[in-house]
Amino acid sequence: MPDKFARRMSTVHRSFIREILKVTADPEIISFAGGLPNPELFPVDAMDKASRQVFADIGASALQYSTTEGDAGLRAIIAKRYADRGLTVDPDSILVTTGSQQILDICAKVFLDRGDKVVIERPGYLGAIQAFSIFEPEFVTVSLEDDGPNLEELEAAFKDGAKCFYAVPNFQNPSGVSYSLEKRKAVAELTDRYGVLFVEDDPYGELRFLGEHLPSVYAFCKTPGILCGSFSKIAAPGFRIGWVVAGKETYDKLVIAKQAADLHTSTVSQAIMRRYLETNDIEAHVALIKERYGRQRECMVEMIGKYFPAEVTITRPEGGMFLWATLPGYMSSMDLFDAAIKEKVAFVPGRPFYVDGTGENTLRLNFSNADEARIEEGVSRLGRAIKAFMK
Amino acid sequence: MPDKFARRMSTVHRSFIREILKVTADPEIISFAGGLPNPELFPVDAMDKASRQVFADIGASALQYSTTEGDAGLRAIIAKRYADRGLTVDPDSILVTTGSQQILDICAKVFLDRGDKVVIERPGYLGAIQAFSIFEPEFVTVSLEDDGPNLEELEAAFKDGAKCFYAVPNFQNPSGVSYSLEKRKAVAELTDRYGVLFVEDDPYGELRFLGEHLPSVYAFCKTPGILCGSFSKIAAPGFRIGWVVAGKETYDKLVIAKQAADLHTSTVSQAIMRRYLETNDIEAHVALIKERYGRQRECMVEMIGKYFPAEVTITRPEGGMFLWATLPGYMSSMDLFDAAIKEKVAFVPGRPFYVDGTGENTLRLNFSNADEARIEEGVSRLGRAIKAFMK
Numbered sequence: 001m002p003d004k005f006a007r008r009m010s011t012v013h014r015s016f017i018r019e020i021l022k023v024t025a026d027p028e029i030i031s032f033a034g035g036l037p038n039p040e041l042f043p044v045d046a047m048d049k050a051s052r053q054v055f056a057d058i059g060a061s062a063l064q065y066s067t068t069e070g071d072a073g074l075r076a077i078i079a080k081r082y083a084d085r086g087l088t089v090d091p092d093s094i095l096v097t098t099g100s101q102q103i104l105d106i107c108a109k110v111f112l113d114r115g116d117k118v119v120i121e122r123p124g125y126l127g128a129i130q131a132f133s134i135f136e137p138e139f140v141t142v143s144l145e146d147d148g149p150n151l152e153e154l155e156a157a158f159k160d161g162a163k164c165f166y167a168v169p170n171f172q173n174p175s176g177v178s179y180s181l182e183k184r185k186a187v188a189e190l191t192d193r194y195g196v197l198f199v200e201d202d203p204y205g206e207l208r209f210l211g212e213h214l215p216s217v218y219a220f221c222k223t224p225g226i227l228c229g230s231f232s233k234i235a236a237p238g239f240r241i242g243w244v245v246a247g248k249e250t251y252d253k254l255v256i257a258k259q260a261a262d263l264h265t266s267t268v269s270q271a272i273m274r275r276y277l278e279t280n281d282i283e284a285h286v287a288l289i290k291e292r293y294g295r296q297r298e299c300m301v302e303m304i305g306k307y308f309p310a311e312v313t314i315t316r317p318e319g320g321m322f323l324w325a326t327l328p329g330y331m332s333s334m335d336l337f338d339a340a341i342k343e344k345v346a347f348v349p350g351r352p353f354y355v356d357g358t359g360e361n362t363l364r365l366n367f368s369n370a371d372e373a374r375i376e377e378g379v380s381r382l383g384r385a386i387k388a389f390m391k
Numbered sequence: 392m393p394d395k396f397a398r399r400m401s402t403v404h405r406s407f408i409r410e411i412l413k414v415t416a417d418p419e420i421i422s423f424a425g426g427l428p429n430p431e432l433f434p435v436d437a438m439d440k441a442s443r444q445v446f447a448d449i450g451a452s453a454l455q456y457s458t459t460e461g462d463a464g465l466r467a468i469i470a471k472r473y474a475d476r477g478l479t480v481d482p483d484s485i486l487v488t489t490g491s492q493q494i495l496d497i498c499a500k501v502f503l504d505r506g507d508k509v510v511i512e513r514p515g516y517l518g519a520i521q522a523f524s525i526f527e528p529e530f531v532t533v534s535l536e537d538d539g540p541n542l543e544e545l546e547a548a549f550k551d552g553a554k555c556f557y558a559v560p561n562f563q564n565p566s567g568v569s570y571s572l573e574k575r576k577a578v579a580e581l582t583d584r585y586g587v588l589f590v591e592d593d594p595y596g597e598l599r600f601l602g603e604h605l606p607s608v609y610a611f612c613k614t615p616g617i618l619c620g621s622f623s624k625i626a627a628p629g630f631r632i633g634w635v636v637a638g639k640e641t642y643d644k645l646v647i648a649k650q651a652a653d654l655h656t657s658t659v660s661q662a663i664m665r666r667y668l669e670t671n672d673i674e675a676h677v678a679l680i681k682e683r684y685g686r687q688r689e690c691m692v693e694m695i696g697k698y699f700p701a702e703v704t705i706t707r708p709e710g711g712m713f714l715w716a717t718l719p720g721y722m723s724s725m726d727l728f729d730a731a732i733k734e735k736v737a738f739v740p741g742r743p744f745y746v747d748g749t750g751e752n753t754l755r756l757n758f759s760n761a762d763e764a765r766i767e768e769g770v771s772r773l774g775r776a777i778k779a780f781m782k
Contacts, residue, residue: 009644009647051446054433055438055439059435060430064430101652105651109397116397127654168540187634239657240654253396256500266657
């Protein structure tokens with residue numbers, strides 16, 4: 001039955017990363033493949049306490065249906081935290097979502113007709129590529145340089161009739177690259193000038209362990225874009241709580257799409273997260289995470305210097321969870337993956353992050369989910385595997 | 392900017408019911424408009440205990456990312472509960488979803504191309520109309536009779552090239568109608584014969600307070616259809632946990648669509664629900680709900696007999712949460728709504744449940760969320776409002 005499924009399903013595939021994660025279930029494998037926060041840092045006791053308070057204080061209403069827009073108290077806290085970082089956001093412009101992945105789905109629904117041009121970074125975030133692909137846009141990619149997108153390519157893409165530009169300006173997944181202040185301003189200026197919707201995904205922005213906090217591109221845009229946030233990396237991902245900030249007209253459409261998608265995000269998850277935020281110092285908790293991830297990133301960069309051949313170049317992220325390596329052009333990270341698994345170490349080959357089929361010699365390494373001893377051992381194993389492939 | 396949003400958004404609107412719920416926020420209004428379970432019956436203490444055990448026993452892993460397919464233990468319990476009611480279901484054919492609303496979204500994604508013919512009941516479930524509308528199908532409606540769909544209309548729709556048939560065979564929302572055993576078998580036979588996918592939504596099936604349990608249409612289909620379930624009506628909706636049962640090939644596509652939609656359903660919600668089910672007698676709890684809703688339904692039917700003009704006809708549901716009233720043909724339930732609000736009573740006018748713009752003289756009454764004293768008072772108010780409109 002060739003026409004059994006909708007046409008769109010022929011272009012969308014299971015997440016390659018999620019498939020890889022099955023291979024790496026072997027506990028002897030040191031995995032730099034996942035994108036998991038370090039569970040040792042989850043505030044389990046504080047969430048337990050918050051949960052008890054929720055059941056004791058609001059009981060049944062935490063178990064009932066709730067509004068599509070999301071818990072008003074939670075949205076107020078999100079707005080307050082933006083204000084603390086210098087960005088004024090009306091709580092009524094915040095829509096709580098089932099993780100930030102859902103934002104990508106509802107944005108695609110609201111904005112993308114088949115064939116619309118969507119600009120993404122090269123390499124780009126796989127979750128966005130998947131969510132958008134279902135709505136059959138035409139992807140246009142722009143090179144990601146050390147300080148952000150290549151502006152000439154970006155302007156050319158905008159001139160060519162792009163509808164939106166999706167990007168992760170802070171410690172991008174997969175590359176770890178962050179936009180410089182200059183490029184943030186330039187991107188905002190270009191999106192304004194060409195009337196392109198800017199979708200700014202910022203799950204990692206608070207996890208900066210080097211350099212200074214930079215404002216969101218959103219803050220520089222005259223026409224309001226879309227700003228996405230998440231509690232997954234600063235508290236815990238299991239609650240599936242993200243949020244999106246949008247202008248009034250777009251907000252209303254996003255609410256309609258969200259309502260059709262799942263009515264609303266888990267009332268219980270929202271209530272526990274809100275209570276946790278009201279009764280704990282989340283900023284102190286984020287500081288702990290940054291300290292740990294900063295050390296692990298430092299260790300990974302150092303060990304790569306020690307164990308990888310000099311021909312392998314890497315990004316040097318100032319935050320986030322990922323680092324990006326580029327092998328000599330003749331090497332395939334797909335082939336390397338099989339050899340690495342034999343050495344009991346895993347990573348994500350770069351190719352799935354390129355919609356144009358390039359990126360064969362690149363790979364993503366996660367540093368948030370392994371301690372320094374495992375990072376040293378894992379990098380040394382991977383170095384051995386790479387060396388065996390060197391010409 | 393006429394082309395700012397995707398074309399599909401021009402045909403989808405905010406849920407009329409959710410807009411109505413705002414009008415009925417006034418505590419003096421007795422509302423039969425909502426579709427809420429009675430929160431007095433939520434197992435708050437048991438959920439509190441389950442939650443404590445989750446944090447104590449599995450801690451961090453309840454807060455981490457988890458699989459798209461859903462918690463294996465939870466899926467095993469769902470399969471076991473089907474087995475107890477005589478239906479054999481492989482746990483690996485169950486996908487946990489973010490409420491059963493999400494099933495409608497991912498089914499539409501996986502199956503519907505623009506213009507595909509989707510058969511729904513007339514009146515039909517509003518959440519499904521909304522979720523499907525985003526994917527721009529052509530809706531074809533079949534009359535709902537006291538014992539299920541009109542089979543001649545159904546066969547005519549199937550002959551005319553329908554892709555799928557979406558229905559709620561048990562205590563339908565909005566009508567309260569259930570399919571007879573004969574019509575269940577006939578529907579299965581027709582979907583098999585014409586190769587139409589049957590999407591069976593069953594959130595209310597366990598809430599039968601009159602008559603005998605009848606097997607799912609799913610059980611009679613030779614080609615596996617799609618069977619949707621939910622914990623929202625038998626435990627609590629705030630967790631947003633539903634599930635879908637599907638054949639292998641469809642299951643894989645649904646997993647891809649779910650992954651792109653929100654990665655996975657809240658790990659915390661799933662863990663608490665699983666623990667609750669493992670440590671409590673859910674069947675005894677469901678019996679409590681049925682006893683209460685049965686009494687409330689009995690009361691509403693009796694009070695309608697006492698306070699409504701004889702020209703108003705109603706369905707007599709054997710379960711679920713809703714009852715359907717048909718006014719004389721010259722009356723508009725939209726006009727009645729405004730008059731009813733002045734009498735401090737609310738309901739949902741029937742028109743939104745008809746994609747063909749008919750149903751002007753129908754309305755939905757919810758009996759799950761008000762006690763008997765409020766039902767009597769509310770029905771008497773509504774009776775007054777109706778009488779004022781009689782010719």
